[in-house]
Amino acid sequence: MVAxxxxxxxxxxxxxxxxxxxxxxxxxxxxxxLKYMEHARVKLLEQQSVDLLAxxxxxxxxxxxxDTINYQHPARYGDVLAITCRVEEIVERAAKLGYSxxxxxxxxxxxxxxxxxxxxxxxxxPTSIPVEVNEALSLPV
Amino acid sequence: MVAxxxxxxxxxxxxxxxxxxxxxxxxxxxxxxLKYMEHARVKLLEQQSVDLLAxxxxxxxxxxxxDTINYQHPARYGDVLAITCRVEEIVERAAKLGYSxxxxxxxxxxxxxxxxxxxxxxxxxPTSIPVEVNEALSLPV
Amino acid sequence: MVAxxxxxxxxxxxxxxxxxxxxxxxxxxxxxxLKYMEHARVKLLEQQSVDLLAxxxxxxxxxxxxDTINYQHPARYGDVLAITCRVEEIVERAAKLGYSxxxxxxxxxxxxxxxxxxxxxxxxxPTSIPVEVNEALSLPV
Amino acid sequence: MVAxxxxxxxxxxxxxxxxxxxxxxxxxxxxxxLKYMEHARVKLLEQQSVDLLAxxxxxxxxxxxxDTINYQHPARYGDVLAITCRVEEIVERAAKLGYSxxxxxxxxxxxxxxxxxxxxxxxxxPTSIPVEVNEALSLPV
Numbered sequence: 001m002v003a004x005x006x007x008x009x010x011x012x013x014x015x016x017x018x019x020x021x022x023x024x025x026x027x028x029x030x031x032x033x034l035k036y037m038e039h040a041r042v043k044l045l046e047q048q049s050v051d052l053l054a055x056x057x058x059x060x061x062x063x064x065x066x067d068t069i070n071y072q073h074p075a076r077y078g079d080v081l082a083i084t085c086r087v088e089e090i091v092e093r094a095a096k097l098g099y100s101x102x103x104x105x106x107x108x109x110x111x112x113x114x115x116x117x118x119x120x121x122x123x124x125x126p127t128s129i130p131v132e133v134n135e136a137l138s139l140p141v
Numbered sequence: 142m143v144a145x146x147x148x149x150x151x152x153x154x155x156x157x158x159x160x161x162x163x164x165x166x167x168x169x170x171x172x173x174x175l176k177y178m179e180h181a182r183v184k185l186l187e188q189q190s191v192d193l194l195a196x197x198x199x200x201x202x203x204x205x206x207x208d209t210i211n212y213q214h215p216a217r218y219g220d221v222l223a224i225t226c227r228v229e230e231i232v233e234r235a236a237k238l239g240y241s242x243x244x245x246x247x248x249x250x251x252x253x254x255x256x257x258x259x260x261x262x263x264x265x266x267p268t269s270i271p272v273e274v275n276e277a278l279s280l281p282v
Numbered sequence: 283m284v285a286x287x288x289x290x291x292x293x294x295x296x297x298x299x300x301x302x303x304x305x306x307x308x309x310x311x312x313x314x315x316l317k318y319m320e321h322a323r324v325k326l327l328e329q330q331s332v333d334l335l336a337x338x339x340x341x342x343x344x345x346x347x348x349d350t351i352n353y354q355h356p357a358r359y360g361d362v363l364a365i366t367c368r369v370e371e372i373v374e375r376a377a378k379l380g381y382s383x384x385x386x387x388x389x390x391x392x393x394x395x396x397x398x399x400x401x402x403x404x405x406x407x408p409t410s411i412p413v414e415v416n417e418a419l420s421l422p423v
Numbered sequence: 424m425v426a427x428x429x430x431x432x433x434x435x436x437x438x439x440x441x442x443x444x445x446x447x448x449x450x451x452x453x454x455x456x457l458k459y460m461e462h463a464r465v466k467l468l469e470q471q472s473v474d475l476l477a478x479x480x481x482x483x484x485x486x487x488x489x490d491t492i493n494y495q496h497p498a499r500y501g502d503v504l505a506i507t508c509r510v511e512e513i514v515e516r517a518a519k520l521g522y523s524x525x526x527x528x529x530x531x532x533x534x535x536x537x538x539x540x541x542x543x544x545x546x547x548x549p550t551s552i553p554v555e556v557n558e559a560l561s562l563p564v
Binding site for chain 1: 447448453454455457458461476479484486487488489490491492493494497
């Protein structure tokens, strides 16, 4: 059950680059991009009415099993980032999210990335993505 | 019941400054000092056999109500920091911890700081510091 | 030359709490508040046409010499924070900024804080705050 | 000019997991692993007598073009991490570093990852890795 990228569920969120995110080279430290990506991912879930914290309370956790990031151009202080997250693929036990980050004003491409997420039960064992979550992520709003 | 500083409970832990902690000015970003201070504070609790996470599970949380930091000299990449945390005062409902951070090789003083901690119960209301914790922090090992 | 608080220069900026800023207790880790405060402080400078990075290139650096933070209520994931920064006092060699952080929807007070900033020259010695900066921060827009 | 993994240049550094690095799920937030990896990478350069900051001053910057991380098991508070970084491949314009992170006591495997680094000149254009750096990374100490 694959949701093709151009028909799929996606979101774009905007975040300003803060001064604390700038490193010794004068550019955004790479660790912050994972934070921006997670922010967009959680907002995508919220948009699709998936309450991540409610699932955590039930003992179902979504764990990241892979992050792959291709950096194009560094982001700098003063940039406003448009972070797009889309569902690239969702199967029984894993979902693959794709991201692109672009500087809003200049449309400079900052990076492209993917995250693969799987679910574990309260005993830490792999389990199916809950049917409601799978459906919420498979269908456009 | 005040534990005088020179007779009190204290610990010194060491941490290397990491490159990700350096900001756009080439010095440690101030937010990291709060992380170093917390690290020393938790290690002090462990040294005194106080298991913070066990208390959290019981519903007792220690919340920080004040941080005051006096910065002397910036820390830089390559520095190894000696972070000393000591119990400055402990009363029924609050504990005051003092810190000094020094660069290990040069003995350059980085900062002096205090944190005041109080306890809240599962309903978020102020409560006494558990007797065992109070005793563990009042007496030298 | 003191700018009284109610007549002074101030700004309010808004930031969403991100999931990465939540700690093991389910609340915003205190180190993030220093980041939010710096963000508001730099935006205040920009509003007053002070270009921090240009001053850095000239060799004049504003260094924080004190942070004092009084935490009222923890911020949580989903909160949008209204961070107000105002010039509380500015003299020849130091400026004192005051902050209050409030949750936007509930108007819950998160914290009140102050930062004292001083200027150092390229040799790391204390120097006067540049006259233009002093004037820009002393007068309401 | 490929340095085979088993004959190549490598380093293992150790870092304690700090409480501030723990997220809302009680595990290390993934953004921290990029910080640990960078720490090991820079220590590897230092071990090989490559002074990163000196190269930065000359205008040569090493920029990360790809990070790929395969997470195995989450790290937790109290863990001490053994972070191994090795040169996997080095050619004229790019170097590929491989990492494995293991919990020291339990030897639990936390993750495996790679970083691809390229060099840019003061104008931001791709340039060769300096010969001295290339040689320092190609030969075992």
